[in-house]
Amino acid sequence: MPCASWGGLPKRMILTAGEPGARLTHRLLAWFSENSRSLPWRFTSDPYAIVVAEFMLHQTRVSTVLAYYDRFLQRFPSWEALARSSLDDVLKSWEGMGYYARARNLHRLARQVSDPYRGQLPQSKEALRALPGIGEYTAGAILSMVFGQDEPAIDGNVRRVLSRLFALTADPGTHPGRRQILQAARSLLPPGQAGTFNQALMDLGALICTPRHPACPACPWVENCLARQRGLQDELPIRSPSRPLPHYDVAAAVIWREGKILIAQRPPSGLLGGLWEFPGGKRLADESLKDCAAREVREELLIEIEVGPLLARIDHAYTHFRITLHAFTCRYEGGEPRAIGCTAWRWVRPEKLDQYAFPAANRRIIDQLRQCETGPADQAWMPDRIGQE
Numbered sequence: 417m418p419c420a421s422w423g424g425l426p427k428r429m430i431l432t433a434g435e436p437g438a439r440l441t442h443r444l445l446a447w448f449s450e451n452s453r454s455l456p457w458r459f460t461s462d463p464y465a466i467v468v469a470e471f472m473l474h475q476t477r478v479s480t481v482l483a484y485y486d487r488f489l490q491r492f493p494s495w496e497a498l499a500r501s502s503l504d505d506v507l508k509s510w511e512g513m514g515y516y517a518r519a520r521n522l523h524r525l526a527r528q529v530s531d532p533y534r535g536q537l538p539q540s541k542e543a544l545r546a547l548p549g550i551g552e553y554t555a556g557a558i559l560s561m562v563f564g565q566d567e568p569a570i571d572g573n574v575r576r577v578l579s580r581l582f583a584l585t586a587d588p589g590t591h592p593g594r595r596q597i598l599q600a601a602r603s604l605l606p607p608g609q610a611g612t613f614n615q616a617l618m619d620l621g622a623l624i625c626t627p628r629h630p631a632c633p634a635c636p637w638v639e640n641c642l643a644r645q646r647g648l649q650d651e652l653p654i655r656s657p658s659r660p661l662p663h664y665d666v667a668a669a670v671i672w673r674e675g676k677i678l679i680a681q682r683p684p685s686g687l688l689g690g691l692w693e694f695p696g697g698k699r700l701a702d703e704s705l706k707d708c709a710a711r712e713v714r715e716e717l718l719i720e721i722e723v724g725p726l727l728a729r730i731d732h733a734y735t736h737f738r739i740t741l742h743a744f745t746c747r748y749e750g751g752e753p754r755a756i757g758c759t760a761w762r763w764v765r766p767e768k769l770d771q772y773a774f775p776a777a778n779r780r781i782i783d784q785l786r787q788c789e790t791g792p793a794d795q796a797w798m799p800d801r802i803g804q805e
């Protein structure tokens with residue numbers, strides 16, 4: 417019986433594993449054997465290399481991960497090598513990929529796996545979920561792809577494909593929506609082949625069942641897909657209307673002293689934790705941007721500065737808010753820096769800035785700084801470096 421007839425069945429029956437589910441799975445796996453993406457983490461059985469890939473792939477496109485993955489493994493080839501490295505080194509290797517909590521968690525994970533587990537990951541979901549950075553998806557990916565257990569691994573691609581295949585109308589971001597997706601995934605999971613099945617679902621979502629304009633005629637499930645039958649493929653999955661992101665003005669100080677620039681390291685946890693930056697922060701109501709820069713530097717490092725001309729204005733979006741970062745060229749006035757609102761500070765020559773991991777918006781300040789090095793605009797503010805004081 418073709419699975420198209422599922423459209424008339426109650427949802428609880430649709431989501432029950434059975435012969436139709438096995439046929440669907442068979443079609444997907446046959447499609448995958450001909451069309452799978454050639455990705456480096458699929459050619460290894462090393463759990464460490466697979467876990468690194470899963471951490472990187474969380475929230476990041478495959479094309480971006482490909483630019484980092486091999487280099488990261490060369491730099492940190494094992495749990496032990498990663499555990500022995502400093503967080504600064506790990507963040508530097510992660511610089512530009514964003515979502516730095518993943519790098520911090522991977523580093524913590526390496527230290528935990530290297531110690532009580534002696535380089536071996538635990539094989540139960542409960543023990544995995546108790547480790548840093550391992551949520552439901554990553555636990556499912558590790559259990560199915562590393563240990564061959566019959567566990568689904570549900571990422572954004574999988575949510576989209578299953579929402580459409582079963583025409584699920586609950587928002588997959590809600591508890592009922594997540595439960596439906598999980599039930600749908602389990603109903604299709606072929607015993608003993610969960611790792612391959614999970615990757616096949618991800619590839620179908622990435623290559624065919626794309627967020628916009630899915631290529632249904634090329635889909636192995638085109639005859640079975642309820643969204644396709646109902647013309648809902650562009651409407652599903654249901655998304656809650658997104659609220660506009662709040663916007664903040666942020667001032668940053670590029671402080672010069674004797675040819676060096678002051679940089680500060682952010683606290684180890686929280687947004688961009690452990691990265692280096694030009695000190696600064698969010699503007700208060702009724703505060704000028706220059707006053708904001710001077711106040712933030714005073715609060716963060718207990719030094720006084722003179723705030724000079726604007727060096728760069730950068731718009732940047734984070735997941736939950738947007739900022740405009742106003743970077744000023746500043747001159748050190750007095751006080752011995754102390755790490756009050758930061759973890760550490762350094763006076764660094766401009767050519768050495770690349771040795772530190774900076775967030776993307778600060779990296780653009782450095783680009784601007786380099787463009788200005790030969791220009792006249794800020795020379796009065798860089799006397800030590802150009803020998804004119």
Ligand code: SF4
Binds near residue numbers: 577
């Ligand atoms: S038929 Fe179209 S909407 Fe349905 S799963 Fe395939 S690509 Fe997605």
